[in-house]
Amino acid sequence: xxxxxxxxxxxxxxxxxxxxxxxxxxxxxxxxxxxxxxxxxxxxxxxxxxxxxxxxxxxxxxxxxxxxxxxxxxxxxxxxxxxxxxxxxxxxxxxxxxxxxxxxxxxxxxxxxxxxxxxxxxxxxxxxxxxxxxxxxxxxxxxxxxx
Amino acid sequence: xxxxxxxxxxxxxxxxxxxxxxxxxxxxxxxxxxxxxxxxxxxxxxxxxxxxxxxxxxxxxxxxxxxxxxxxxxxxxxxxxxxxxxxxxxxxxxxxxxxxxxxxxxxxxxxxxxxxxxxxxxxxxxxxxxxxxxxxxxxxxxx
Numbered sequence: 121x122x123x124x125x126x127x128x129x130x131x132x133x134x135x136x137x138x139x140x141x142x143x144x145x146x147x148x149x150x151x152x153x154x155x156x157x158x159x160x161x162x163x164x165x166x167x168x169x170x171x172x173x174x175x176x177x178x179x180x181x182x183x184x185x186x187x188x189x190x191x192x193x194x195x196x197x198x199x200x201x202x203x204x205x206x207x208x209x210x211x212x213x214x215x216x217x218x219x220x221x222x223x224x225x226x227x228x229x230x231x232x233x234x235x236x237x238x239x240x241x242x243x244x245x246x247x248x249x250x251x252x253x254x255x256x257x258x259x260x261x262x263x264x265x266x267x
Numbered sequence: 268x269x270x271x272x273x274x275x276x277x278x279x280x281x282x283x284x285x286x287x288x289x290x291x292x293x294x295x296x297x298x299x300x301x302x303x304x305x306x307x308x309x310x311x312x313x314x315x316x317x318x319x320x321x322x323x324x325x326x327x328x329x330x331x332x333x334x335x336x337x338x339x340x341x342x343x344x345x346x347x348x349x350x351x352x353x354x355x356x357x358x359x360x361x362x363x364x365x366x367x368x369x370x371x372x373x374x375x376x377x378x379x380x381x382x383x384x385x386x387x388x389x390x391x392x393x394x395x396x397x398x399x400x401x402x403x404x405x406x407x408x409x410x
Contacts, residue, residue, distance in 0.1 A: 147388075155392040172388050229372050236379035237386050245294070248376055249301040 122257045124199050131250040135235065136196055144238065145189030146182035148231040150175045156226050162219060195258050202261035210265035221263035228255025269400060273393035274340050280378065280390050281337050288334065291377055292326025298373040306369055309360055336401055347404045355408035362406040371398035
C-alpha cells in the first residue's frame with residue numbers, strides 16, 4: 121500500500137481543486153493520441169484521428185478523456201485503497217481492452233504536462249513529485265489484476 | 268522520425284529559452300531528483316540542496332548540449348558522438364529504463380510551465396521525439 125504524507129494529500133487536493141476535469145481529461149487523452157500515435161490502436165472506432173486538430177476536436181476523444189479523468193478523481197478520494205478502487209477497471213483493461221500497462225505510464229506523464237501548461241509556475245517541483253507518484257500509483261493499481 | 272515541421276517547431280521553442288538555459292537546466296534536474304529519487308544515484312558527489320551550484324552548472328551543461336543537438340539536428344549522431352561515448356563507457360546511465368526518459372519528462376514539464384498554452388500538442392510531440400532521438404544516440408554504444 122502506498123503511503124501518502126499530509127503534505128502530499130494537500131498538494132493533490134489543491135491541484136485537483138483547480139482543474140476542469142472535462143477540459144484536462146480531453147486534452148490529456150488528445151495529447152496521448154498525438155504525441156504517441158500508436159496509442160490510437162485502441163480507438164479505431166473513434167472516427168477522425170487524422171491530425172492533431174482532428175483529434176483535439178473529436179467529440180469521442182473529449183468524452184472519453186473526461187471519463188478517464190473522472191475515474192482518476194475516484195483514486196484521489198481513495199488514496200489509501202487504490203488497489204480496491206481500480207480492481208474492476210484493471211480486469212477490464214486486461215481482459216476486454218487488452219491495453220499494455222505501459223500506456224498507463226504514458227498517459228500519466230502526458231497528464232502532468234497538461235497540468236504544467238495550465239498551472240505554469242504553480243506546478244512546482246513538489247507538486248510534480250507528488251503527482252508523478254500519484255500517476256505511478258494509479259498505473260500500478262490498473263496493472264494489478266493483469267494475468 | 269523528425270519531420271521538417273518537427274524541426275521547425277523545436278528550433279522555435281528552443282529559441283524562446285535564450286538566456287535562460289542555466290535556469291531551465293537546473294530546474295529540470297532538480298525536478299528529476301525530486302520526482303525520481305533513483306536518478307540521484309548517478310550524482311553521489313553532488314550537493315543536493317535547493318539552489319546547489321553543482322546542479323546549476325550541470326543543468327546548464329545539459330541544456331547547452333541539447334541546444335547543440337538542435338543546431339545539428341540533421342546529424343545528431345555525430346554532434347553528440349562524444350557524449351555518446353561518455354554515457355556508454357564512463358557514466359553508464361541505465362539505458363533500458365533509460366533514466367534519460369525521466370530527464371525528458373522533467374524538461375518538458377519545465378518547458379510547459381514556462382510556455383503554458385504555447386507548449387501545444389504539436390510542440391510537445393516534436394520535443395518528445397527529439398528527446399527520444401537524443402536518448403537513442405546516447406545509448407548507441409552501450410553494447
